Amino acid sequence: MAIYHCSVKVISRGSGRSAVAAAAYRSGERLTDERLGKCHDYTRKSDIEHREIMAPDRTPDWMLDRSRLWNGVEAAEKRKDAQLAREVEISLPRELGAEDRRALVEGYVREHFVSQGMIADVSLHRGHSADGQEQPHAHVMLTMRDLTGEGFGKKNRDWNASERLEGWRAAWADHANRALERAGCDARIDHRSLKDQREAARERGDAEREDQLDREPLGKVSLAAVAMERKGTVTERGEEQRGVRTRNRERRELAQQLRELSARIAETMRGLGDKAKDMAQGLRDRLSAAWGRQDQDADRGAAERIAEATAQRGERDRYTREPGSAAERIASRMADKGGADHDQAKRERERARDRDRDRGRER
Structure with a gap:
């Protein structure tokens, strides 16, 4: 898969380095350092x-x-700790062919370095990574002085700004991703740290991408260590990187197991939910049926009571003459009510006399 790597560093005489030697190694040529005669x-x-x-x-x-260029750079620098050149090292997507990789690097270098007045010495290497797989990459050596006529002028300090460096790093990701898209590849690279990428995925609610980014970053392995590893010699940095790869693989496997378990739990819960819904519906149906029978029983009992009361009234009416007119019926009912009240008053008076008689006996 495509990986992001874009490092920018300075080749300095103060660290014992030579621009001519660096250019010879990166281009695979034979160059003589005229200042040192080497x-x-x-x-x-x-x-x-x-x-x-x-x-x-x-x-x-x-x-x-190439030889005259970098010997000219060495001649323009007088200090023993002089900064000689800036180098940009970038990993190229494995998904791209050789011609596409070349076009990608040329477009990036022309837009962001040559257009600003720098001379770029570009070398593309096939290379291999610490895991033994091919890892194509590019070395871009850049001059650090302005061009004036037929020679070099002053150092351009604007090219040292940290925001410019960050812009170069972000621009490489953009160029590479456009090249991958043109080639029909789904792979993409990102110049941000894993931590920043995870936070961005979390903010936009992309849980799957956040899980993918939950890994330990691979440490850098020097070219010398890579060469030793390819010859079968175990190196400390190689062992560290293998350990990181193993832990990341275990983390991916555990994350996948967790996702599968979560999916099974969700499916089980959905099954339980459907079963609970069916049970609830069955209970509702039974309850409705029970209430329906109760209503039917209540209606039947009410009808029977109504029928009985009607029969009793009919039997009474056979022996009781109902007044003919409405006025007569009302008078009759009032008389009935008055008679009932008179009987009730008579009974109350009799009970009062009985109480008085009882109290006289007690005295």
């Missing part, structure tokens, strides 16, 4: 895929020669 021969390197010098239009012709 020859650097890397013509036996077999992993060089492409090399070229890219320069602004106003560049003098002599600077298009």
Whole structure:
């Protein structure tokens, strides 16, 4: 899969380095450092895929020669701790072919370095990573002084700004992702740290992407260590990276198991929910049926009571003459009510006399 790697560093005389030696190694050529009188021969390197010098239009012709260019850089620097060149090292997507990788690097270098007045010495290597797989990458050596006529002018300090460095790193991800899209590849790279990418995924609610980014970053392994590992020699950095890969693999497997378990739990809960719904519906149906029978029983009992009361009234009416007119019926009912009240008053008087008689006996 495509990986992101874009490092920017300075080749400095203060650390014992030579711009000529660095250019010879990266281009796989034989170059002589005229200041030191030392020859650097890397013509036996077999992993060089492409090399070229890219320069602004106003560049003098002599600077298009690799040996003369970097010997000119060495001659322009007088300090023993001078900064000689800036190097940008970038990993190229494995998903792209050689021609696509070359076009990708040329477009990136032209837009962000050559257009700003820098001369770029570009070398594409096939290379291998610590895991033994092919890892194509590019080395871009950049001049640090402005061009003035036929030579170099002053150091351009604007090129050292930290925001410019961050812009170069972000731009590489953009260029690479556009190239991957043109090639029909789904893979993408991101210049941000794993932590920043996880936080961004969490903010947008992308739980799956957040899980994918939950891994330990791979440490850097030097080219010397990679070469030793390829020859079968175990190195400390190689062991560290293998340990990181193992832990990341275990983390992915555990995360996958957790996702599968969560899916099974969710499916089980859905099954239980459906079963509970069916049980609840059955209970509702039974309850409705029970209430229906109760209503029917109540209606039947009420009908029977009504029928009985009607029969009793009919039997009474056979022996009781009902007044003919409405006025007579009302008078009759009032008389009945008055008679009932008179009988009730008579009974109350009799009970009062009985109580008085009882109290007289007690005295």
